[in-house]
Amino acid sequence: MSEDVLDGEQPFTTDDTETWHRVHPVSPLVRGWVAVVAVIFIFGRNSLESVFSEGWDGGNALTRGTPALFMAVVVGAAVVIFGVAFFLSWRFTRYQVTDEHVHINSGIVFRQQRRARIDRVQAIDVAQPLVARAFGLAELKFEVADGGKSAMKLSFLKLGEAKRLRAAILARAAGVAIDPEAPGQVQEAPESHVLALRPGRIIGAAFLGSTTVLALCVIAAALVAVAWSGKPGVLVGAVPIFIGIGAAYWKNITGDFNFRVAVSPDGVRLHYGLLETRSQTIPxxxxxxxxxxxxxxxxxxxxxxxxxxxxxxxxxxxxxxxxxxxxxxxxxxxxxxxxxxxxxxxxxxxxxxxxxxxxxxxxxxxxxxxxxxxxxxxxxxxxxxxxxxxxxxxxxxxxxxxxxxxxxxxxxxxxxxxxxxxxxxxxxxxxxxxxxxxxxxxxxxxxxxxxxxxxxxxxxxxxxxxxxxxxxxxxxxxxxxxxxxxxxxxxxxxxxxxxxxxxxxxxxxxx
Structure with missing residues (x-):
């Protein structure tokens, strides 16, 4: 039995032409927190620079609290603007899954209606960014056969709902016969474990990969530059390169961490990720x-x-x-x-x-x-x-x-x-x-x-x-x-x- 059935949840039921659904109400918060943090960082930094350059005691009593007040006004306005925008985006986004098609309607000023044939679906991903995991939400993304230009996303759904929606789409794409006693009902197919990669191998592969070859070349070039110029200060110019190399190591390790391969009637399932987890199904x-x-x-x-x-x-x-x-x-x-x-x-x-x-x-x-x-x-x-x-x-x-x-x-x-x-x-x-x-x-x-x-x-x-x-x-x-x-x-x-x-x-x- 699938994980959702064991948890006592009902199997997913495909929709008729009159039934539509919305994504989770918390989706605007999950998508918009980055913009709010960026506004706080930019204006907060400017306010702190103003404080340290002029001091809190500078000026008269009327202007003494201006930096903090200005920051509060800007951040509050940003929260309201982004909140309203993301709320309207959520309000005007609807989806529908029938036995033949997936429909997604979105847009506030410029409306967009998208429809994909289920039998043309190539792969389906269930992704959980770090913030979405805190709310138990997931993003469902499925591809059709056009090189990624028509990837359709539903951000965000409850994790169990995303899994059942994935199961429904894959079952219809596979040509599963509809049960006349329970039309439209689909349960997630069970999976069998094939292999899992240990963390030590993921880390070792990262440090024995092409990034290390690049790092060795940069180190060799830096040593040659120091020997030729006689000034160790030239190593400062290589600091951004080493920061980029460190970021590449981090991305390779966290991206492939907890990598597992399983097989199910739906196809090959891949699970991986440390901070952002992803469950990928290739039919x-x-x-x-x-x-x-x-x-x-x-x-x-x-x-x-x-x-x-x-x-x-x-x-x-x-x-x-x-x-x-x-x-x-x-x-x-x-x-x-x-x-x-x-x-x-x-x-x-x-x-x-x-x-x-x-x-x-x-x-x-x-x-x-x-x-x-x-x-x-x-x-x-x-x-x-x-x-x-x-x-x-x-x-x-x-x-x-x-x-x-x-x-x-x-x-x-x-x-x-x-x-x-x-x-x-x-x-x-x-x-x-x-x-x-x-x-x-x-x-x-x-x-x-x-x-x-x-x-x-x-x-x-x-x-x-x-x-x-x-x-x-x-x-x-x-x-x-x-x-x-x-x-x-x-x-x-x-x-x-x-x-x-x-x-x-x-x-x-x-x-």
């Missing part, structure tokens, strides 16, 4: 691409980081990209466990060996095809690491020597394909193969392939993607699937490279 089949990366310092501990492209998240530049992180730091076994949640069928009989070879194996291990020897002239370090392999369900692309990465793209999630070739690559008989995914941190790319291998992969991957899209048409993962028979993919013999093909700049194919 099955919504992951467009997966990227596994490893930095040079993490190699000492055997740690990897897993990112995902999800339609709706976009590049996720906020919160150090935590919303696109499927696993902030994990061993190879943990990486494989997480991949098994989103890719139940890897398309090979020995997935551990194949994915392990993609991350750290020899150049041509487990069927990976790497760059030819001619690529060493323009890529002397990683030409043997640039490789690809296609399984029955996904395409694997790997690259990098110092910073290693492996990208995995399901065939049915292929958006388009591209081949690129510049003048120098044309002279060496090389080509770059790019598989286009939705907007996100992962850009699947195979550098410096031979022209013959590039053309062959281009044709074969186009056939695989078209076949997979016909087979995996059903977006409602809990509904009865309609599966068409798969058409066999015949190997395509690579044609002989012509002079025109050698001069190709780019050729693409979309789906």
């Amino acid at each position: 099955p089949g919504r992951v467009q691409a997966v990227g596994i990366s490893q930095g040079p310092l993490w190699r000492l501990c055997g740690w990897y980081r897993v990112h995902v492209n999800v339609a709706g998240y976009g590049t996720d530049s906020s919160d150090h990209g935590s919303r696109t992180v499927l696993l902030p730091v994990g061993t190879l076994d943990e990486v494989m466990a997480v991949l098994g949640l989103i890719f139940p069928d890897p398309g090979v009989e020995n997935p551990f060996e194949v994915f392990g070879a993609g991350l750290r194996g020899p150049a041509d291990a487990q069927g990976f095809v790497h760059s030819p020897r001619s690529a060493r002239w323009i890529d002397p370090l990683s030409w043997r690491r640039n490789a690809f392999r296609a399984t029955e369900t996904a395409l694997l692309c790997r690259r990098g020597v110092i910073f290693r990465s492996l990208q995995v793209v399901p065939h049915e999630r292929t958006q388009s394909l591209g081949l690129r070739q510049g003048p120098l690559m044309a002279a060496l008989g090389l080509v770059d193969f790019e598989l286009h995914s939705t907007a996100g941190p992962i850009r699947p790319l195979v550098h410096h392939m031979s022209l013959a291998n590039g053309l062959q992969l281009f044709d074969e991957q186009a056939a695989r993607a078209a076949t997979a899209r016909r087979v995996h048409r059903n977006e409602k993962w809990l509904a009865t699937p309609v599966v068409e028979p798969a058409l066999p993919v015949e190997p395509v013999e690579a044609p002989a490279a012509t002079e025109q093909q050698l001069r190709i700049k780019e050729q693409e194919r979309g789906y």
Whole structure:
């Protein structure tokens, strides 16, 4: 049973077309306290400066209390103005969840009416900022497939209400059949624990990450500057940089703290955060691409980081990209466990060996095809690491020597394909193969392939993607699937490279 049912709360009931709801009445306070504090800080600082410069005893008795009185008037006016504005914002914000759509109406002067199809929802987050946690409130945010431009938010709801609303949206998106005896009622799906990261590993990963590499470079540059100038005072110029580095450490640690992975019929659930907690749900089949990366310092501990492209998240530049992180730091076994949640069928009989070879194996291990020897002239370090392999369900692309990465793209999630070739690559008989995914941190790319291998992969991957899209048409993962028979993919013999093909700049194919 779900947590809400155990607490004795009623399951969420979807609405009819005449029923509307409002967010919690405390929402204006949760959203507006930052503005009030900013006004108090600005005018309070000015008043204190005036006191210390002129003193409380300066002037006559009529003007003696002016700074404090002025501050009180300004702060009071700010509280009233912001309070009225946020109250009206709350008063004119309504939402409705039916079996097919989510509606949100908002705006005071400029009214806005938004509607999203439930079956197009890509992911749902339940976030609790620090102040909202004190009131037991949460923000519900769900994405549709447009790169994050139409993210819809409900700020703020009671935590139990947000969970039940999330359950209703995910159940309808999954195609759960409506019970005729209890129409519209949905209970939150239970979840099963998969793994949790210890605080020590989160802290260790932060101090062995790219931020430490930057800090070492700054320290080295500062020491060189002191030795060259002979003036230790130049170190003062590096203080803002070190403050920024410290803030980056703090954000990485607090953002990934208490990271837990669970699985439910709704999809993969991620829980993380120290001050602001977030419960993130990614429904099955919504992951467009997966990227596994490893930095040079993490190699000492055997740690990897897993990112995902999800339609709706976009590049996720906020919160150090935590919303696109499927696993902030994990061993190879943990990486494989997480991949098994989103890719139940890897398309090979020995997935551990194949994915392990993609991350750290020899150049041509487990069927990976790497760059030819001619690529060493323009890529002397990683030409043997640039490789690809296609399984029955996904395409694997790997690259990098110092910073290693492996990208995995399901065939049915292929958006388009591209081949690129510049003048120098044309002279060496090389080509770059790019598989286009939705907007996100992962850009699947195979550098410096031979022209013959590039053309062959281009044709074969186009056939695989078209076949997979016909087979995996059903977006409602809990509904009865309609599966068409798969058409066999015949190997395509690579044609002989012509002079025109050698001069190709780019050729693409979309789906």
